[in-house]
Amino acid sequence: MSTVDSQQRVLSGMRPTGRLHLGHMHGVLNNWVKLQHEYECFFFVADWHALTTHYGDATIFENNVLDMVIDWLAVGVNPGSASLFVQSRVPEHAELHLLLSMLTPLGWLERVPSYKDQQEKLHEKELDTYGFLGYPLLQAADILIYRAGHVPVGADQVAHVELTRETARRFNHIYGREPGFEAAAEAAIAKMGKKSARLYNSLRTAFQEQGDHEALEKAQALLREQQNISLGDRERLFGFLEGGGKMILAEPQALLTPASKMPGLDGQKMSKSYDNTITLREPLEQIAKKISTMPTDPARVRLTDPGDPNKCPVWQLHEVYSDESTREWVNAGCRSAGIGCLECKKPLSDAIVAELEPIQLRAAQYEKDPDVVRSIIAEGCETARETARETLHDVRSAMGLTSW
Ligand code: TRP
Ligand code: SF4
Secondary structure: OOHHHHOOEEEEEEOOOOOOEHHHHHHHHHHHHHHHHHOEEEEEEOHHHHHHHHOOOOOOHHHHHHHHHHHHHHHOOOOOOEEEEEHHHOOHHHHHHHHHHOOOOHHHHHOOHHHHHHHHHOOOOOOOOHHHHOHHHHHHHHHHOOOOOEEEEOHHHHHHHHHHHHHHHHHHHHHOOOOOHHHHHHHHHHHOOHHHHHHHHHHHHHHHHHOOHHHHHHHHHHHHOOOOOOHHHHHHHHHHHOOOOOOOOOOOEEEEOOOOOOEOOOOOEOOHHHOOOOEOOOOHHHHHHHHHOOOOOOOOOOOOOOOOHHHOHHHHHHHHHOOHHHHHHHHHHHHOOOOOHHHHHHHHHHHHHHHHHHHHHHHHHHHHOHHHHHHHHHHHHHHHHHHHHHHHHHHHHHOOOOOO
């Protein structure tokens, strides 16, 4: 397929490591729901990725995989618009990961910022493993196998998409050339004269091996000022700079997910590790209880003490859930001690209940009939595998694995 088509394709994955909460919905999931109308989407449960840090615990997948897909469906991810699948059911990812590992310099993986970070953060776990080091390359294989043009990720994952781009570039550079192309390019380089040729070669190496875009631009400028080479040679050398010849793997773009403004119950970012979440399946009667125990502006000891919404995590939730007039009511009432904190919290728990109620109804339907979910996943896996097989076929033949 052409790279133009692949620009219309979106791929993203999520690890199945626990219940999804409001933070996931207001960040990642609502973004997926929007993207599914604009692009051809593939969304998958990254169960192998979860294994890179949670190996040894065979129970993590028990309910998490199916539950996670149920949550996706319940918030509006539509299997008619997006293919939903489970990574380990598409073993083509593993074969591409293996093949790419042959040409990936170790330094590229050791330099990924999350590598040292996570090793330090999760120090109770032995993470000096081959799988953990290689996990960003597995992610690269996840993306490249669909020739996805766009990858919605959070800021912490942008470095992985960058590694993916470097991997594609390196692969295309090594395997993408047409017969005779390299010799013609070398001959054209020689025509530029020694000094320019040397400069061209070193800028090209800097771009292809380190992804140095400034070097690329300098080399392009150098080509533009050449007087001694024909138009054809100039074109050839532009192509040679960026890998040249055939593009077998497409370089994806990171599509930065708008940061979720969802605060947790304590005012920090909502996250399972802070134990400050409201999950998408939170029993509705629990919600008012959880909101009622939220801390407020500590200055409001008594009802008659005025407060400042800017010092109160409850206010941050109003910023997500409440309309202009409710927010004005809070602001004035808080500062004049005209309303109490419980009163202030009431419209919030009502809004969250109203938001989650229809989602939970849909989730309950799927929970009652998990075979429907299984068949959605099976179908998604089939669609994914068809695309994955095509890419793998091209990769195998580029590497010479089909020529005997
Ligand atoms: N690594 C991602 C995470 O931890 C999940 C993931 C795996 C992913 N493969 C991907 C995301 C491919 C986007 C594209 O959140
Ligand atoms: Fe927070 Fe509302 Fe209480 Fe003010 S009135 S301190 S905004 S909970």
